[in-house]
Amino acid sequence: MLAGRLDLVNTKFEMTHIDVPEPGVGEVRVKVRAAGICLSDVHLIDGTLTKDDIAATGAWQPTVTLGHEVAGEVEKVGPGVPPMWKVGARVLLAAGKRCGSCPPCIFDSGPCLRPQTRGVNYDGGWAEYAITHYQALIPIPDDLPFEQAAVIPDAVSTSYAGLVRTGGLRPGRSIGLWGVGGLGVHAVQIARAVGGAPVIAFDPLPKARERALAAGADLALDPADSSFAKQVRAATGGLGLDVAVDVVGDTVARDQALAVLGPKGVFSVIGLTPLPLAIHNSVFFCYMQQQIRGHYGYENSDLLDVVGLVRWHRLDLSASVTGLLALKDAPEGVRQVSSKEGDPIRLILQP
Ligand SMILES: [Zn+2]
Numbered sequence: 001m002l003a004g005r006l007d008l009v010n011t012k013f014e015m016t017h018i019d020v021p022e023p024g025v026g027e028v029r030v031k032v033r034a035a036g037i038c039l040s041d042v043h044l045i046d047g048t049l050t051k052d053d054i055a056a057t058g059a060w061q062p063t064v065t066l067g068h069e070v071a072g073e074v075e076k077v078g079p080g081v082p083p084m085w086k087v088g089a090r091v092l093l094a095a096g097k098r099c100g101s102c103p104p105c106i107f108d109s110g111p112c113l114r115p116q117t118r119g120v121n122y123d124g125g126w127a128e129y130a131i132t133h134y135q136a137l138i139p140i141p142d143d144l145p146f147e148q149a150a151v152i153p154d155a156v157s158t159s160y161a162g163l164v165r166t167g168g169l170r171p172g173r174s175i176g177l178w179g180v181g182g183l184g185v186h187a188v189q190i191a192r193a194v195g196g197a198p199v200i201a202f203d204p205l206p207k208a209r210e211r212a213l214a215a216g217a218d219l220a221l222d223p224a225d226s227s228f229a230k231q232v233r234a235a236t237g238g239l240g241l242d243v244a245v246d247v248v249g250d251t252v253a254r255d256q257a258l259a260v261l262g263p264k265g266v267f268s269v270i271g272l273t274p275l276p277l278a279i280h281n282s283v284f285f286c287y288m289q290q291q292i293r294g295h296y297g298y299e300n301s302d303l304l305d306v307v308g309l310v311r312w313h314r315l316d317l318s319a320s321v322t323g324l325l326a327l328k329d330a331p332e333g334v335r336q337v338s339s340k341e342g343d344p345i346r347l348i349l350q351p
């Protein structure tokens with residue numbers, strides 16, 4: 001079968017033919033129908049993310065099939081898979097798995113210390129077929145196109161989990177979101193769908209603010225405008241935000257979010273950056289009993305929730321897929337994402 005494989009030792013990506021893999025115990029083989037090209041794939045190919053980064057999290061293999069945003073159909077069921085999974089089932093694949101042997105895994109007490117990501121630590125979905133443990137399968141409705149389903153298992157579900165589970169967003173609570181780019185705009189839809197009120201989007205780009213308003217934000221503000229804090233207080237009855245979310249991982253955005261956080265407000269940090277996170281007025285922070293909570297990824301239950309929101313049209317992913325490419329054209333897709341040519345939100349490979 002055709003597969004997009006990365007040689008991690010020599011940082012060399014190529015389309016190549018390999019044997020169709022066989023599912024082992026507890027595994028199924030999925031006929032891949034759609035696989036997203038993520039910026040992290042680009043970073044693996046251009047060497048920004050190295051084999052040492054991957055090895056630091058646990059198991060790795062010298063050559064790996066990329067692709068962690070995968071949807072398709074169950075094509076072969078291995079031994080020991082529960083009977084609910086049948087050939088032909090439409091599914092999306094969770095993008096990671098736990099190591100199963102570190103203390104948090106053994107005691108079921110939080111994030112795995114050696115998490116393994118599909119298409120990074122083990123073979124992913126830039127191929128005609130992908131192998132997965134049945135526990136990573138999430139059913140998708142018949143009317144959800146595979147290319148939209150493939151967008152769910154990364155940015156969309158991470159936003160959902162960061163708002164709802166880590167941020168504790170509830171109906172009637174105010175929420176501010178920093179960074180409403182192509183994928184951040186889903187966070188606006190999610191905030192609206194779960195009852196956030198008001199939903200305030202922050203982005204310096206006028207186009208992004210328009211996109212946020214179209215997606216259901218009550219207000220879209222330019223954080224570079226010196227009156228932005230005043231506008232937030234006006235919109236929240238003088239209180240400030242109940243929940244603030246940095247979707248992009250930006251130091252300035254983080255400072256702004258903390259500056260307008262309200263009493264007992266929660267700042268959910270979704271966007272990643274290695275730069276420090278500063279509390280400039282820690283007396284105020286303590287007095288207001290605010291919290292900063294780190295967020296990472298999602299759980300399978302979050303995927304189920306997001307599929308439910310999409311299924312019942314609370315969340316529309318149709319605008320997120322900006323291009324479809326044949327699997328063999330993965331190198332061209334990588335080039336487009338890397339150069340941001342045409343400002344793509346998500347390019348999808350179709351094996
Ligand atoms: Zn991704």
Ligand SMILES: [Zn+2]
Pocket residue numbers: 098099100101102103104105111112113114115
């Ligand atoms: Zn573990």
